[in-house]
Amino acid sequence: MSSYRFDQALAACFLARNDALRAVLPPNLRPLEARPGHGLVVVTAFNFTDSEVGPYGELVMAVMVPPFTPRDESWPESASYPFDLVTNTLDSRDHAAGSWYLPARPKPYGLRFSRDGERRSVDLYDEGTPVLSLSVKHNPTWERDRLYQVFTRSDGRLHRVALSVEGSVSEHNEETGRLTLYDHPIADRLADLVADDEALFEQSMDDGLERFLGILPHEVIA
Amino acid sequence: MQSEPSWTRHDLSHFRSTTGDDLFDVHHHFEQWSRHARPAGYGLYRQYLSTAPAQRVRTDPAGGDLFNLASYNYLGLSLRPEVLAAAGEALAHYGLGAAGSPHLSGLLAVHEALADDIAAFKGQEAALLFPSGYSANVGTLAALAGPGDVVIADICAHASIFDGIALSGASTVLFRHNDMANLERRLRAATGRKLVVVEGVYSMDGDVAPLDEVATLCQRYNARLMVDEAHSAFVYGEHGRGLVEHYGVEEAVDIHLGTLSKSLGGMGGYVAGDHTLIDYLRAYARSQVFSCALSPPVVGGLRKALELARSEPELRQRLWHNVAVVREALLAEGVDIGGSTSQVIPIMIKDDTGIFEVARRLEAAGVYLNPVLYPAVKRGRSRFRVSISAAHDPAMLVEAAGIIGRVLRESGVIR
Numbered sequence: 001m002s003s004y005r006f007d008q009a010l011a012a013c014f015l016a017r018n019d020a021l022r023a024v025l026p027p028n029l030r031p032l033e034a035r036p037g038h039g040l041v042v043v044t045a046f047n048f049t050d051s052e053v054g055p056y057g058e059l060v061m062a063v064m065v066p067p068f069t070p071r072d073e074s075w076p077e078s079a080s081y082p083f084d085l086v087t088n089t090l091d092s093r094d095h096a097a098g099s100w101y102l103p104a105r106p107k108p109y110g111l112r113f114s115r116d117g118e119r120r121s122v123d124l125y126d127e128g129t130p131v132l133s134l135s136v137k138h139n140p141t142w143e144r145d146r147l148y149q150v151f152t153r154s155d156g157r158l159h160r161v162a163l164s165v166e167g168s169v170s171e172h173n174e175e176t177g178r179l180t181l182y183d184h185p186i187a188d189r190l191a192d193l194v195a196d197d198e199a200l201f202e203q204s205m206d207d208g209l210e211r212f213l214g215i216l217p218h219e220v221i222a
Numbered sequence: 223m224q225s226e227p228s229w230t231r232h233d234l235s236h237f238r239s240t241t242g243d244d245l246f247d248v249h250h251h252f253e254q255w256s257r258h259a260r261p262a263g264y265g266l267y268r269q270y271l272s273t274a275p276a277q278r279v280r281t282d283p284a285g286g287d288l289f290n291l292a293s294y295n296y297l298g299l300s301l302r303p304e305v306l307a308a309a310g311e312a313l314a315h316y317g318l319g320a321a322g323s324p325h326l327s328g329l330l331a332v333h334e335a336l337a338d339d340i341a342a343f344k345g346q347e348a349a350l351l352f353p354s355g356y357s358a359n360v361g362t363l364a365a366l367a368g369p370g371d372v373v374i375a376d377i378c379a380h381a382s383i384f385d386g387i388a389l390s391g392a393s394t395v396l397f398r399h400n401d402m403a404n405l406e407r408r409l410r411a412a413t414g415r416k417l418v419v420v421e422g423v424y425s426m427d428g429d430v431a432p433l434d435e436v437a438t439l440c441q442r443y444n445a446r447l448m449v450d451e452a453h454s455a456f457v458y459g460e461h462g463r464g465l466v467e468h469y470g471v472e473e474a475v476d477i478h479l480g481t482l483s484k485s486l487g488g489m490g491g492y493v494a495g496d497h498t499l500i501d502y503l504r505a506y507a508r509s510q511v512f513s514c515a516l517s518p519p520v521v522g523g524l525r526k527a528l529e530l531a532r533s534e535p536e537l538r539q540r541l542w543h544n545v546a547v548v549r550e551a552l553l554a555e556g557v558d559i560g561g562s563t564s565q566v567i568p569i570m571i572k573d574d575t576g577i578f579e580v581a582r583r584l585e586a587a588g589v590y591l592n593p594v595l596y597p598a599v600k601r602g603r604s605r606f607r608v609s610i611s612a613a614h615d616p617a618m619l620v621e622a623a624g625i626i627g628r629v630l631r632e633s634g635v636i637r
Contacts, residue, residue, distance in 0.1 A: 037394030
């Protein structure tokens, strides 16, 4: 089990058309239908202060998918399939790709986390050039400890990763989250998917702990 | 900061979409969740009335009367003696059921008479009855749109609209609630044949669609327009023809859809429009083709209810007077009623966990209201939905508003 302590995390879900999402997903997975004909792209960023590869920042772009829920397993909060991931250190990049088969980009990117009143934001840079900005509204928080499922792929196979996140969480769907995309291939890919740059659902956390609980081989990709 | 109760880790939205080896595995998880959620408050959704849904109701037959602010019945017609008598006559004449599809033996003279009445009332060439408002939306959209078409709908539109679009195979495009700039962006981007679908009054917030602006945009971008007036037909407009009359856009709307269960106090749905549209739907709207026709006593009662709605404009005046009375009383109590401008008035609680306890306290204090929370509304936007009727006594509404204010203060929702 790997543990990652963070001082700030934020996430926002954006509506995306199902046909666009299916092009990103392996054929075994389908988008979670959030609105008719629409699924969700979730952009999540963590500022890790302590981990087995030291402090680092991470931004993940994923598609929400239905969880895999056999009777004898706990029901996760949600499930997702990450299709793009950036970190700001090479060690963390190698760790994400090597241990969890996450689709980490090969070089480090710049990540800047900020807090301004009730706003929490992250800016992603590629050698100083802005790629995207994500901003969410931070509301009063609840103490939570939740289970998540993440599907990753390698060598023609899907893997099912179980992870938990605990900490004080703000979550709402007040449609106050904003995604700003600049002229960059990472942003272009998101722009092709996202149908609305206003967040349908947004989350932010202070001082929490993410635990990777394990990885299981799931299915051979059809 | 509070710790999360175990049942709030999940909600009804979680158990809808899943994968696994056995189709029924999800039932196990749902039951595990329900075991905690029911006693915490979700059990209220199983609560039934032991009386008619009149101005005063009982849940427990041996309990006390409760002020009923939860039932539709906007014009107070469902219990009018003339309506009950007409229903009784139809029952005696036709029996309980139509005993067939409207395409076969189920089409009775009383059905055709009601459809003609509705068409005449709406100022349209023809109308078609459906078993429910839900089936009217599903059947109409599935019949009219298809793969390659684009249906652009308000994101807060009723589930039946989205189910109809999904069944049609058309592309669903959403625009932000009542956001005309966003609708225009969607219309500009859409290619192919376009249909815009909006409601008149939105049932969770009680706000209304700016139909004049919607109609203008549809004309500008060559899109057909369908308006679901489930909550606005028979109550809006000088003659009660709905928000389309209120906004003066009756001619600009291609498909007039509504229900017979709310203002008229019966059940069923209708679509009104050109006779070519109605003839087409009669043949291809599968939700009515393959359903039994509406029960004759209901239809008989509805004919009388419609007659009263037309001949007694004072019903609408009484309704709007009651709406003004209760709005003023609730606002004086400091209750947050959101952006409602209609007879549907949300009482914002915004505590998705605590709303059930407030519901219990309200019932104990003598007010019957239903909690509404995620996923029916956004997280953190839970509320009670008040439905005002012409049948309400204004003094009762003031008293009920006072009770609501007191309970919300005692519960810490308002100061």
